[in-house]
Amino acid sequence: MNFITKVLPTTVVGSYPVVKTGGLRSLLDPLKGAVETAVADQVRAGVDIISDGQVRGDMITAFVSRLPGIRGQSVVGRVQSPAHPLTVADTKYALSKHPKVKGIITGPSTLAHGLRIETPNYRGKDELVLDLAQALATEARSLQAAGVTMVQIDEPIFSTGAADLSVGVQGVNLIASVLRIPSCLHVCGNLGEVVDEVLTTQVSLFDFEFSENQENCEILSDKDLKGRPIGYGCIASADPGVESIETVEKRLQKGIDLFGAENMLVDPDCGMRMLERDVAFQKLQAMTGAADRLRPEYEH
Template sequence: MITTVVGSYPVVKKEETFFDKVKKVFGLYDEYKYAIEKAVIDQVNAGIDIISEGQVRGDMIEIFTNKMYGFDGKRVIGKIEFIEPITVKDVLYAKNIAKKLNPKVEVKGIITGPCTISSSVRVENYYTDNRDENLIYDIAKALRKEVEELKKYVSIIQIDEPILSTGLYDFDIARKAIDIIVKDLNIKFAMHVCGNVYNIIEELNKFNVDILDHEFASNRKNLDILESIKKKVGFGCVNTKVKSVESVDEIKSLIEEGLEILKNNENLNKNLFENILIDPDCGMRLLPIDVAFNKLKNMVKATKLIKSEFSSLL
């Protein structure tokens, strides 16, 4: 059972020194560099196997719309096109820090999905509205180019599509958009969809991804999908909506409950531990830094306990 994160981490900024302020005057100061360092160090120290760069530069929409042609903030003012790599620089920085702390740690690439970006912007030009197929596909084409750059440096790429749990977007269009991003690329893809997904699992099973990642701590009803899911499972087991830290026993109990249900899944029950990734329910950006760290630490401890107990039975 590999441990990972969904993506975002609390943003911590250091107090600016005199030299930082001088750098800022010349446009050389990166106010988010320290936040990336903190996110990486905390994730590695917590024992996470596949970390993120923390997604510290804004919300999951702005990180991408701020760097694509055709957007002005969250306003669509023209045809959407890729300009330059968006997250690669931060991924490389995170990877360099992580390797110094633990050479075995890997870094994942994370992009926000085309339907979720489309749903979060105001269309003022070129497209009809934020459900226009052409808008969704053009965003997907731009993200494809981002992924082509990212894949050189990461072991897995996660596509965040939380909007799919709302039913607001057509699944056929969403699948075509994901295909644009992932087709013929030799790397594993995960798709994260938070919220209640127990009514749409058959639709999600049809997506061309290797892993479906969902919330199980804050949405216990989602446990129902584990008998019918056809992809590897990203198992969200700590609630990122609450500021209390779950105990190791609480997390362990939930993971064990999930594993018991997965034993009934004919597609996944042969290699249970290889078919499940352990992670938080969602991003942790809004949590206090100590809470986020301790949630991750307890999650890793719970996972190690389960693996240890399983090994002792062999």
């Protein structure tokens, strides 16, 4: 993994609890303080590749609210690329505080299934997916130009059976194809029904959840990843309980035995937006603490 220089590098899937701050500055940008808190907490927890915290809305509205052709949750015309980047400002702030930041994009299939089509421009979601992918490719280029270490494409819809995966893979590949830096596909949930199609995507690495879907280890055990690393979800991001470092170590050891420490990134299962801030921070500490304990054994 040439974008990180240590074994078992730690990262996040993306979102962090929204901590609003007061004062005059908050009148100009009510969520700037939340961005600053999210970034500071990740750095303080010792995360190697951080995010901007994704605090400006859920994973759908944060992207579609500024895409031409979309009004609210409705597609009202042909979707086009945004006139200005959607997430780059917060990402640049994160880069000013930490050298390694991942840019994060909600995938076109997940966005399409969160929208209503109210225009004759599209006969169905599948046509919408590909236009959304074109628009998101513009955002991916902007994130790359800003200096991110990698771009992650989030497609939680893939594991649900609701999306046409052949079209979804096309959309992800279109975005990945414009990048010179590593691209990552994040899919949460159980991979049992979709793993073969998911693995056909032409991304640099994958990110899956394993702490709350331990069967994903068995599902992937006989699959050819073509040398691509795995982001190994070892923190239960939907559970308000904080894992001990020992618990996280055991989860990571299972991944190491299967994939090899040199082929893993260490992260939570999914975003942590729905947790309390202190819980999210303590979970990140447990994650980085477990990786720190295991790393010396696998460094060469």
